[in-house]
Amino acid sequence: MTVAEKTRIETGDDGFMLDRATETMPRDKLRELQLERLKWSLGHACTNSPFYAKAFAEAGVKPEDLKSLDDLRRFPFTLKTDLRDTYPFGMFAVPRTELRRLHASSGTTGKPTVVGYTAGDIDRWADLMARSMASGGARPGDVVHNAYGYGLFTGGLGMHYGAERLGCTVVPISGGGTERQIMLLQDFASRVLCATPSYALNLAESAMQMGVDPATLPVSCGIFGAEPWTEEMRAELDRQFGIRSVDIYGLSEIMGPGVACECDHAREGLHGWEDHFLFEIIDPETAETLPMGEIGELVITTLTKEALPIIRYRTRDITRLTDEPCGCGRTHLRIERITGRDDEMMIIRGVNVYPSQVEAALVGAPGLAPHYQIVLEREGAMDAMSIEVEVVVGAAESDDDHDRIAADVRHRIKGLIGVTCKVRALPPGSVPRSQGKAVRVRDMRKKS
Known part of the structure; x- marks a missing residue:
């Protein structure tokens, strides 16, 4: 089935329609859109975030210095420690009263990293999550069993809003209560399972202990992420549940889940949504930008974030990018499966x-x-x-x-x-x- 043929069935009940024109935009037009939005993002960050105003001044750069996408490498990186050093609200670019939600990391190694969202940010996040879930095989009308954790962790609510935006029925089960989850997967006939891959394995094991073959559950689509996992793990999940599982990627500092997602057509790298994010690969030792196709550390810049614009965020995730065409018709570059984190x-x-x-x-x-x-x-x-x-x-x-x-x-x-x-x-x-x-x-x- 082509992307054009899928447009009709991927329209949510609330009238929301996936932006196929953007998903299949020619790459030269996509680069033009990125440049336009990047100029806005740099200006917004410099004008409204004291952190970035200082960081740009210390680096000797101004937003108007950006004439092409290549000029972004002149701007300073953002590190996770920057969010901790400015805890809780020091990096925001809007008044606190314009924030509609806060999320935060666990903070097990110190102060948590706090991220915030305007109403517009939450709306765009829901759109991107709907796009990601449709890419991974979810459809309007599906029952989505959402076993990602709710609360300050971005996974649960990110998936929840995206599934509703797509027109799905959401079961907000979160984690835990594994035996009850098996019962609800059966009784509610959930077609889509959203969870960390390790918890999905836990569900499969618990089902077998209850005398239920996980392959007999109604699940046919698994959208798994929030932790690194391998092709071997995917094969095990596919075998046990009898499904085609896809990988979804995100970071709370950038947005949450939905920064990138595999398509169920190819499952050969995650489509990074370039209309909202700019992706680079750098040498983790020298911080020099590497050409397309080389392995290095993933760096992400937000293009449309209002509350917390992030410029050149060093994710510490090791991967490579490819802009080779995908059989699904989407033109956005793909991020290879994360092989590990530089700091791990x-x-x-x-x-x-x-x-x-x-x-x-x-x-x-x-x-x-x-x-x-x-x-x-x-x-x-x-x-x-x-x-x-x-x-x-x-x-x-x-x-x-x-x-x-x-x-x-x-x-x-x-x-x-x-x-x-x-x-x-x-x-x-x-x-x-x-x-x-x-x-x-x-x-x-x-x-x-």
């Missing part, structure tokens, strides 16, 4: 290791459940990594069986990643389950 990279005996590499080596391995944790410890002057994996029911009947599986995993990790590590093969149910974002790395180095 582990150096184990001189080898750079990302948690996603470990996941790729474990998920789908014989005898293993798709649940694991990486444990980091300090051994002398070096960091050491051990891995706790979980065997499936019936795969290990004795200590010798557990030892054999652990040895197989050690060999697999050594062969695929190039590091030697300790492995513990644990009985079924031993690895903690996620009610939202999975905790994949347990760092014991500060405690040793």
Whole structure:
């Protein structure tokens, strides 16, 4: 089915229609629109945000210095620490009285990062989420089971508003109460499941424990995100639920979910919505801009945000961009699946290791459940990594069986990643389950 043919069925009950003209805009016209909106965003930030007025002055640049999109590299980066240093409202570009909503990070490592939205921001966010969900396979009239967390986390409400904007029926279940969720998935005949991939696996496991084959649930579309996940994890989710799952991407600092989303046509990279965001790739060490197609750190600039314009935000996410045409007809560039975060990279005996590499080596391995944790410890002057994996029911009947599986995993990790590590093969149910974002790395180095 072509994009043009899908226009009719992707019109919400409230009259909202997806902007197919923008989604399929020729790339030269898209660049013209980006330049126009970027000039506005820089001017808005400099005029109304004391933080950006100071940052631009210190960098010796003014909004009117931007003549082309390439000139953006002259402007300073924004870091996550900038939001913490200006906590709570120091980066906003509108009066507090114009804010209609606040979201915030958990703040587990210090002050949380606080983001705000005007009424216009929330409206555009809903539009982009509807666009993203339609791209991923959701349709007007679908029942959407939304198991993303509600509250200060942007995932739950972001998905909620987008699904309603698309014309779907939303089940605002949030996380937790897993057995009840299985019952409601059956009773409400939810076609779309929205959750973190780790919690979706938890749902599948709980369904089997209840005697329900997850593949018999009415779900046929899974929109998963909020944490890194691999192709191996996707294959496991597709197999267990009998679905085609897609990846959705976002950051609360930029907007929330809906900055980019895969299309269910190709599932080969996430379409980044370039009419609202400008994407760059930089060398994480030198901060130099890299050409299209090279791997580096993703940097995002907002083009239409009113409350909190963000200029050149260093996401720390490692990926690459491609502007090659997609079979779905959308012309917006694609962001390859995030391979890891620059600040999550582990150096184990001189080898750079990302948690996603470990996941790729474990998920789908014989005898293993798709649940694991990486444990980091300090051994002398070096960091050491051990891995706790979980065997499936019936795969290990004795200590010798557990030892054999652990040895197989050690060999697999050594062969695929190039590091030697300790492995513990644990009985079924031993690895903690996620009610939202999975905790994949347990760092014991500060405690040793």
